Amino acid sequence: MSDRDEAPTAPDTAPEPTSGGTERPTEPVKRRSRWRREYSPEEIEAAKQQWRDMRPWESPMPRADKVLMGCLVGALVLGLATLPIRPFLLASHPTLLAAVTGSSSAIGAGSAFARIGQADLWLVIVAGIVGKAKFDWLWWWAGRRWGAKGVKLFVPTDRAQRFVERVRSWPLWAMFLLVIAAALPGVPSVLVYLLAGLAGLSLVGFLLASIIGAGLMTELVAGLGYTLGQSAVDVVLLVDRYALWITLSIAVLIAFQAGRAQNKKQKAAAKR
Structure with missing residues (x-):
């Protein structure tokens, strides 16, 4: 093999010897994504407490509150679902x-x-x-x-x-x-x-x-x-x-806005 040939890269996992002398592969090492932020237990508990303070219903959620929240969500979903067919x-x-x-x-x-x-x-x-x-x-x-x-x-x-x-x-x-x-x-x-x-x-x-x-x-x-x-x-x-083109334009605009918002969240998380 010539000097310019590249040596094979080492795998992320090394074999682990067993009691019988044979080797078995270890679990792959989980690499942390640079976009993912690790939250401390205190931060998680604080977020849960903030949600408990913000929610207007008691826990467990009463049936009347479930019906009301379900109706409100249904009304919002209906409005969004009809957007593509309105033209x-x-x-x-x-x-x-x-x-x-x-x-x-x-x-x-x-x-x-x-x-x-x-x-x-x-x-x-x-x-x-x-x-x-x-x-x-x-x-x-x-x-x-x-x-x-x-x-x-x-x-x-x-x-x-x-x-x-x-x-x-x-x-x-x-x-x-x-x-x-x-x-x-x-x-x-x-x-x-x-x-x-x-x-x-x-x-x-x-x-x-x-x-x-x-x-x-x-x-x-x-x-x-x-x-x-x-x-x-x-x-x-x-x-x-031109209803079809109008509908497609609305869909593209919504997708663009959602993608831009996600990119902003990822950039903000990366700076932390």
């Missing part, structure tokens, strides 16, 4: 899409089709109200059952916690009006609904305020769609033509 349903079944998602674009599209005689305007409005208000009561229930801890779990910001202390002294009529206003764009509706339950607004009063707010917003969007008529329909049909 396809926008032109073919806008009323159904409005009832399932409460999407303002679906309400506008349905009312535009109603303007040219291809849908019933009243049905579009009813579907929009149902779609916008159907899961609001779950957040009210969370606020009523879990109180300030429920607000901290879902809206863990210092501003939200300060707002909790203020809202306890508000009259119920003010909370009723705030629930109506929660349907407007830009208003943190989840926080408002949690605070409504925490403040003691009755379920009947909450549902009435939620329906009024959803109705006002739906009628506003439907009025715009009905006024635009054929112009809005043309835009909807254009969206439908």
